Each structure stands twice: as C-alpha cells, then as structure tokens.
Amino acid sequence: MNSRESQLKAINRLLDIMDDLREKCPWDKKQTLESLRHLTIEETYELADAILDNNLQEIKKELGDVLLHIVFYAKIGSEKNAFDIADVANSICDKLIDRHPHIYGDVKVDNEDDVKRNWEQLKLKEGKTSVLEGVPKSLPAVVKANRIQDKVAGVGFDWEQPEQVWEKVQEELSELNTEIKKGNKENIEKEFGDVLFSMINYARFIGVNPENALEKTNKKFINRFQYLEKAAKKEGKQLSEMSLAEMDVYWEASKKLYK
The missing domain is CATH 1.10.287.1080 (MazG-like)
Structure with a gap:
C-alpha cells in the first residue's frame, strides 16, 4: 500500500x-x-x-x-x-474527537452499544433537541426507518428481545389482514406501512440490514428474470405468449444459477 x-x-x-x-x-x-x-x-x-x-x-x-x-x-x-x-x-x-471520549478522554465503555448511547447523548449536549434531527428527510423510506429505529434505540427506546419484535410483526400483519377484509384503502396503506416498519425493526434485532437484504433480492430477481428472457428467446419464444407453467420451467432453472 x-x-x-x-x-x-x-x-x-x-x-x-x-x-x-x-x-x-x-x-x-x-x-x-x-x-x-x-x-x-x-x-x-x-x-x-x-x-x-x-x-x-x-x-x-x-x-x-x-x-x-x-x-x-x-x-x-x-x-x-x-x-x-x-x-x-x-x-x-474535531467531531470525531468530541464524539469518542472513550478514545480521546477518560470515558469508559464496555461494548458497541455503550458507544452508540454515548454518541446520541453527546449530540443532544451539542444543542440538538431530538435524537432524530440527524435523519435526512430525503432518505429512501427503508433506510430512513432503519436509521430512526437505530437512533431511538441509542437512547434506550427499544425492545429487549427479538421475540417481542416478532410478536409485533405478527400483530401488525393481523391488523393489516383485518383492514384488507374491510376494504378501506387508506387504512390498508397505513397498516401495510406498520408491517414494513415492524419488519425493518425485526431485521435490526437479528443483525440484518434491511436495505442491503432487499437490494440483494432485487438483484437476484433481475438475474433470474433476465435468464428466463434469454432462455425463452433462444427457444424462439415470447414471454407474453407463454403460460406461467412454461415460464416456470425456465424460472426453476434460473434458481439453480442465482441463489
């Protein structure tokens, strides 16, 4: 180097x-x-x-x-x-030195969580009125939800166990299903948002970055679908003229290549 x-x-x-x-x-x-x-x-x-x-x-x-x-x-x-x-x-x-008193000062920390809690408390002392002030308004919604949850957890507003978060996911899914049966579009959208928010929260608890996870799935789907398109074209077929059963043959083949 x-x-x-x-x-x-x-x-x-x-x-x-x-x-x-x-x-x-x-x-x-x-x-x-x-x-x-x-x-x-x-x-x-x-x-x-x-x-x-x-x-x-x-x-x-x-x-x-x-x-x-x-x-x-x-x-x-x-x-x-x-x-x-x-x-x-x-x-x-200057910011890094101020925000790392456990390196450049006499503050003691035991783990990463202590560091994150100190970080949020220091920002409040610097004049911020909310731990959420630093979340950019223009962030994509999935990234924003993850950052919001991460920041409030930094000041102790969080679940204690992953199982509790999973129960919340199930609760939100049930509420969504109820609204779907009622057919109120506005309420369905609200409950669907709650489901996504709770799933993003659960991802954090099990150590998964939801944005990365979803993007990897996007890439996997694109690769599989483009394989399907190429395979059909090689056979002289148009996807629009094929049945789902016919397309599924190529799709299953693509899953062996792109996992």
Missing part, C-alpha cells in the same frame, strides 16, 4: 486538478452546490452497488468519484469564502 506521504501527494494532486478544471473547463466552471447535488446522490448509489457486488476495483473507482465531489464542494466553498478542504477535514476531525 501507499505510504502516508504518497497518499497526501495524491490528494494534493487532486486539489491541483480541481483548481485547473474550475478555471479552464466550461462545464466545471458552471457547476454550483445545487447542480452537483443530484450527481452526488447518483455517485453514492453507484458506490453502494459496487459494495453489494463486493467488487473492490469498482469500489475504488466509485470512491474516487465521491471524493471528487467532496473536493468540488470544498472548492466552491472556498470561492464563496465560506470554507475550504482544510475546514472540511478539521470539522470532521
């Missing part, structure tokens, strides 16, 4: 290139904090895909794209005399 000197040299090289692009490239000169926002979100999702695929070379490339955006934002901040890359780095350094 590269030495610390080489790492710093590479970062400095990127900062120099950013200076050049901002001065000389028509596209880069036009960009603003707002115009970069949706691109940053896209790059973050591409990084997330590479991580799920466990593709280390792609992870390296996508991290570079994300790092470029951080440098870009810092460059724009410096042009506004608001902040630069040093301010960005020092800001997170």
Whole structure:
C-alpha cells in the first residue's frame, strides 16, 4: 500500500486538478452546490452497488468519484469564502474527537452499544433537541426507518428481545389482514406501512440490514428474470405468449444459477 506521504501527494494532486478544471473547463466552471447535488446522490448509489457486488476495483473507482465531489464542494466553498478542504477535514476531525471520549478522554465503555448511547447523548449536549434531527428527510423510506429505529434505540427506546419484535410483526400483519377484509384503502396503506416498519425493526434485532437484504433480492430477481428472457428467446419464444407453467420451467432453472 501507499505510504502516508504518497497518499497526501495524491490528494494534493487532486486539489491541483480541481483548481485547473474550475478555471479552464466550461462545464466545471458552471457547476454550483445545487447542480452537483443530484450527481452526488447518483455517485453514492453507484458506490453502494459496487459494495453489494463486493467488487473492490469498482469500489475504488466509485470512491474516487465521491471524493471528487467532496473536493468540488470544498472548492466552491472556498470561492464563496465560506470554507475550504482544510475546514472540511478539521470539522470532521474535531467531531470525531468530541464524539469518542472513550478514545480521546477518560470515558469508559464496555461494548458497541455503550458507544452508540454515548454518541446520541453527546449530540443532544451539542444543542440538538431530538435524537432524530440527524435523519435526512430525503432518505429512501427503508433506510430512513432503519436509521430512526437505530437512533431511538441509542437512547434506550427499544425492545429487549427479538421475540417481542416478532410478536409485533405478527400483530401488525393481523391488523393489516383485518383492514384488507374491510376494504378501506387508506387504512390498508397505513397498516401495510406498520408491517414494513415492524419488519425493518425485526431485521435490526437479528443483525440484518434491511436495505442491503432487499437490494440483494432485487438483484437476484433481475438475474433470474433476465435468464428466463434469454432462455425463452433462444427457444424462439415470447414471454407474453407463454403460460406461467412454461415460464416456470425456465424460472426453476434460473434458481439453480442465482441463489
């Protein structure tokens, strides 16, 4: 691996290139904090895909794209005399030191849960009025639900045993079934949301990241369905003209390849 000197040299090289692009490239000169926002979100999702695929070379490339955006934002901040890359780095350094008194202070912790509880308490001392203030409004719903539950658990608002959470899942499923029988669409949606929320909570208790789990299932389904499409095409068949029984033959074959 590269030495610390080489790492710093590479970062400095990127900062120099950013200076050049901002001065000389028509596209880069036009960009603003707002115009970069949706691109940053896209790059973050591409990084997330590479991580799920466990593709280390792609992870390296996508991290570079994300790092470029951080440098870009810092460059724009410096042009506004608001902040630069040093301010960005020092800001997170100061936060990490303050939030880790068990490393940089005399606080004692026994495990990860102690660390998380201390983290949330420290944030409240910093002026936040709610432990949920740090949950971005624009997060995807599954990720947001997981973060909400994780944060409130950090201050002790949580179930004690996985079995209790599973009982809550069963309770919510029963309530959903009741509303389905009544046929009230609005209530069905509410109860369906409660089922999802309780399932996400249960996932946390059994050590499963619900977003990762669902995305892996999405990828598995896509792979299986595309196998079905290719297999049918090779046989000169159109899916729209096939029966479910005929498609199921290919589907079962795909399950052996994509598990």
